[in-house]
Amino acid sequence: MNLHKSMLKRILLFLIFAFIAGQQILLAQRLTVTGMIKGPNGEALPGVTVVVKGTTVGTSSGSDGTYSLSVPAGDAVLQFSYIGYTSQEEPLNGRSVINVTMTESATQMDEVVVVGYGTTRKSDLTGSVSTVSAKNFVAEPVKTFSQAIQGRAAGVVVTNNSGAPGGIVKVRIRGTSSLYGSNEPLYVVDGVALNINVADLNVNDIESMEILKDASATAVFGNRGANGVVMITTKRGLSEVPKIQVNIEPAVSNIAYRYDLMDAGTFAEFVNVYRPGYFTSQQISDYKANGGTDWQKEIFRTGITQNYQVSATGGSTHTKYFISGQYLDQSGILLNTSQARYSLRSNITTELGKKFKLEFNIYGGRIKGLNNRENGNKTNPVISAVFYSPTWPVYTAYGTWNRFDNLCGPLALNPKMVLEERYSDNLSNSLTSNMRLSYKIIDDLTLDVLFGADVNDYQNGYYENSWINASTTKAGIWTSNNFFWQNSNILTYKKNISNIHDIVVTGVYEQSRNTYESFTGNGSGVDPITVGYHNLGIAKTQTVTSSWSQYSLRSLLGRVSYTLLNRYLLTVSYRADGTSKFQDPNKWGYFPSAALAWKLSEESFLKDNSVINNLKLRGSWGITGNQGINPYATISRIGSMMNTFGLSQSLPGSIVVGIDNPDLKWETTTQTNAGFDLSLFKNRLNFSADYFIKETDDLLFGVTIPAYDGGGKVNKNVGTMENKGFEIVVSGKPVSTSDFSWDVNINFTSIKNELTSLGQDTFLLGGNYAPGLTQESPFCLKVGESMGSFWGYEWQGVYTSAESADAAVYGFKPGDNKYRDWNNDKKIDSKDKHVIGSALPDFVWGFNNTFTYKNFDLNIFLLGQQGNKMLNTVYATSSVILSDATTINHMDGLNYWRPDNENADFANPTNNSNKNEIISTKFLQDASFTKIKNIALSYNLTRDILKIADLKLTVSAQNLLTFTKYKGFDPETSTSANDIDGAIDVGAYPSARTFTFGIQASF
Amino acid sequence: MKNTIYILILTILSVSCNKDFLDETTKGLIRPVDYFRTTADLEKCVNALFSNANLMYNQTATFSFCMGGDDVTTLPGGNKEGYKQFDVFSVQDNNDRYRNMYTCAYGAIKQANVIITNIDKFVEPVDNPALLKDQKNRALGQAYFIRALSYFNLVRMCNEIPLITDLSVSYDLEKSPATDVYKLIVEDLTKAESLLPAKYSAASNLSSLEQSTLYARPSSGSAKSLLASVYLTMAGYPVKDNTKYALAAAKAKEVIDNEAGYGYTLLANYGDLWKYTNKINTETVFGLHYNHVVGDWSDNGTWANGNMNCPLSYKPGDFGGWDDLFAELTFFNEFPSGPRKDATFLTQAKKTPSDPLLTWQNYNTKHPYYKKFLDIPGWDENNAGAYFDWWSSRSVMVIRYAEVLLVYAEAKAMSGGPDALAYTCVNRVRSRAGLADLPGGLSGAAFSDAVIMERKWEFAGNEPNARWFDMVRTETVESATAKRDPKEIPLVNQPSKANYFAPIPSVDRVLNPNL
Known part of the structure; x- marks a missing residue:
């Protein structure tokens, strides 16, 4: 509670500071200009940024569309800008009232869309890309990335494993295409692959997310592209006017x-x-x-959530900043479960002279959870509370826990006791940072050098007191450290030749490396257990384990985008990916793609059509890979199997785990996509539809070793799988008057998944989640x-x-x-x-x-x-x-x-x-x-x-x-974690x- | 500025283009090719060997294939389906219970094979060849012993089984006939007999771990005792090699003649055998030992170091138990009364001290239960509902000296008739049970029948030397089952030779169509 108070105090201080800062700006002013800003239909337009050109002086229009701004007298120029509308400039010329009518950007097709290793105009996209921007989820108090994306993008399916604060969530783009490898999409934040949990980010820092779905969009990510890619762009300062939001x-x-x-x-x-x-x-x-x-x-x-969020943007002509902080505290609806998150972000963009531009983004987050990671087993409190006898009192006559009711079954302990007495906390400290240096070598040629680094320190501690574990008290701690770095060097050549040929050539050389270390300490006979896992030295018996693993990737990519007469578009790309996870000659994989698009609406027969203002047909084909398995999957190793001989100590034992399989390689997914985009009535109504077929070969799969040979699994490439489906998006603004408007977005996704081959097998059973309750x-x-x-x-x-x-x-x-x-x-x-x-x-x-x-x-x-x-x-x-x-x-x-x-x-x-x-x-x-x-x-x-x-x-x-x-x-929350x-x-x-x-x- | 950038880029490219960037670095990971060098490595392999052996004996599921025995039955449904299938002679190969014996026995065999096939690679310490030799011999002897024990369980369960003696992986292996399996078992035990010391405490160059775990190690006496049992089994169904009776008697006699040397006795009280505090006792010829509070779940050995036979598996549901298996009515009724019967069955108990005494006729299942495996610290028949944990640290007596005595008695009777020692052996067991000596002058067959009856009562309740094994080898499954009480779960099939052995579990049959 103290923490909450002090946080409130800090926010108040911040508000006061912001207020004073605002006053200082006022003091420097001399002439007041007022006016009314309207939209194309004469409606008042709130939130339009009004800035005195070349200064930090500015404001934004109120809900009635009016603004008032004190400006230096003379020849000042006012800039009016608003997302989705064409920016305007109005010289003062001595006027004190300036009314403006904003026009919507020629099309929303001119929005810039982030794709792999570059950006493009939406109208020039040849691939299948969904965009979710902050304005799409601003109306909902979303707490996590997955809440922001769920239901808002075609082709994306979000499934919860747990409704706990900070519970695990699965995100799948265009189905599941892997049995044993990861099915999680690749997340790329501001150009760098994300190697901390995406749920650890502050979703409020996200400006937009582009979901790359077809092979033309994803093949540039080679052996990490098969599950789709989510390009996350974080917010950054745009105008020079300081803006603070709480x-x-x-x-x-x-x-x-x-x-x-x-x-x-x-x-x-x-x-x-x-x-x-x-x-x-x-x-x-x-x-x-x-x-x-x-x-x-x-x-x-009743769970209580408190969320405090502060952000500030602004800057000077050459330097812009976005700074944000969050404190989120959630107590879960289940007793004794909670999560708290603290985060800070600073995004800075600066121009160093005419040729260089530098971006530096850094985010630090700390998440602390309590008892929020259990997925459910057959005696967990949520299920046992449903089958526990109502005739069994919570407490005994002495006021102690009424531990165990054997009328309702032989296993489950008093659910309330379990909730109140168990203890498992987790702590995650994440830092993700990246730097992009852009250098305009000549007018048409740009070099971007990116460095990114992600660090995650994770810790999970638990203890079991004698209520939870009747045989012995136990406590333990698991800590891990993950460090990832990436360097990408991107050369981009853009050339427009007499408005006939438009060409963009991109070359990339990239390397990355991920290193993971872990350490666990466990003790049993921890008395008094009140020390939890903070004094394991007193445990009667102790065990310690540690591990280290690393993988590295090296990649080369070439891509050419060519547009003829702004009608015919072609994109081809080719990526070579090397990974340390596989052995020679399977280290290197090669991933091509090609896409074609035809803007019919630019053809003479549609060019000035009063109904159709945009129509584009798209088709693409390409190959992506999935190397999403743990390192060292190709080699057998000595594993641990301790023994006690009945003694009170763990005696190390050695077993041989797995068998060598140097032939293992990545999965290959070939995807074909066809689609169209259609806009009617000056973009008041937009349709988009895609049909795709994804075929995955060489599925990574843990093939069972016969029990008579010791059992276990060996990773092999067996089988094929197919995902077919279609996606439809309808969006628009059916009603738009000066007082009333209605924005609507409907998206629909249907995917049919089929396992087409399993190698030598035709049938295998999956995992058993409640053995005993279910026999198989x-x-x-x-x-x-x-x-x-x-x-x-x-x-x-x-x-x-x-x-x-x-x-x-x-x-x-x-x-x-x-x-x-x-x-x-x-x-x-x-x-x-x-x-x-x-x-x-x-x-x-x-x-x-x-x-x-x-x-x-x-x-x-x-x-x-x-x-x-x-x-x-x-x-x-x-x-x-x-x-x-x-x-x-x-x-x-x-x-x-x-x-x-x-x-x-x-x-x-x-x-x-x-x-x-x-x-x-x-x-x-x-x-x-x-x-x-x-x-x-x-x-x-x-x-x-x-x-x-x-x-x-x-x-x-x-x-x-x-x-x-x-x-x-x-119906949305399932215990099972894999596909x-x-x-x-x-x-x-x-x-x-x-x-x-x-x-x-x-x- | 420009130059700085160029330098920076060149540096990146030159640093990052090192050729071994994509090599897989394995800091903490030990590959088998780099292992198996020192006696310390060897000791860790042996430790894991016993963890694997523990898994064959730490839950009632592994011996569920013995539920056809006339001493045990189970609940008719729910998660006891796997037990029930054996009880009513309707076994399916996807039964989720007995496959645990199959996988765990082969797990132990693999670990034994790891030791046996790599034994020549252990060359350190080079400066103490005597120690190296002694420790390697004992490790090898233990590996052969556990491998033989594992195959003995498997061959008695499935009869024809894959015979694995190396570390290769095959998906088209054929089953080996029982005679081949028994041949390997006999060879292994013969080797174990010569490699293992008669008394561990007297062996030379013991490691400190061996010194602190002498009670847990199989000796040459353990190997001989097991070999005697193997011979006796080979004399019966299905191998039916009569010449093995004499070998069984001779091997058992080697142990009995030197019982003081091996340190084997019968405990004076049958009931004392089952006391938790007697986990380590002189009647145990070979035992497995557990400590369920030591491990953490990240280690493969944690589950192997707890014993789930106790406290809940054999306990009546009325007191919070699992009702896995309990006594058949005919068996209980025919069981000769005396201290052994009293120590064997839980016929009445109180849920809490303030609850009324519940007799077995009023248990939910209306059957008596086995008490032998219930004792752990805190167990109290007057507070039988008290919950401790779902598993425990009870030890399992895999071979008891009583078995050796009875093997001799039966085998001698079947190979030349009972001699005085045979009478002594069986009467030692009988007198402890409160029974009179067998009458003198019995024929070999009559004496043998009496010994088999003795084994029936002595090892009741699916001890590792289960009643079912005697019923199979003496081909009396049909006749014993004929006496089944009508109140038991109805039989699905009348037993015949087709029910003597379980099919190879489906887990491997789906992988290898040749099984």
């Missing part, structure tokens, strides 16, 4: 869904149905009178099916009395579950398992609306997924009797088969012959959803009212409503419903 966003969060569980009386009564006599009638009537424990209520709470992995890799396919039984209902003869064939009786006998051998066994669904959605979509009425802004952002399934083990443990969860808690479970309830949803729990298969369509639930991701209403109080600052007040809600058939906490293992809910941390209040002040 955001304060407090928020409260709550769980949005509760399982419909029985109260203690109903529960106890029902237990007596399947365990006759367990509760006495006295106990039951007591429970009915007094109630029991509502475990969901016990473990969830619910996931499979099957040739002809998609990644994330579920492998299980088809549940066909409950046998009715009329079906007793049929049931008897299988050893079942009426009231037992009925499963489909796929191979018709009159037995239900593992041979009857089939692909019963996929975790991949048929399509995903986002629908973002901003309505502006006078001083009000309303943002409504919906997103959804359709056709994806998730195995809900939480629901299963609470609705049927399993060996690990031996009671029925869910109200749905009461609808079980009885002679007087033939058409029941659940089998009769008293039938010994019944089999409950968790991995069946019974518990594989439709996780399609539509979410109101954000709804925000803002009111703008302009400077002319407040005198000191523009003020924007916002109330908003995130995840306000979810429309889904999924019967669980959150083979589709989606399973084993008590994943649910995402919260959040209400945010925001104040933004601009000075």
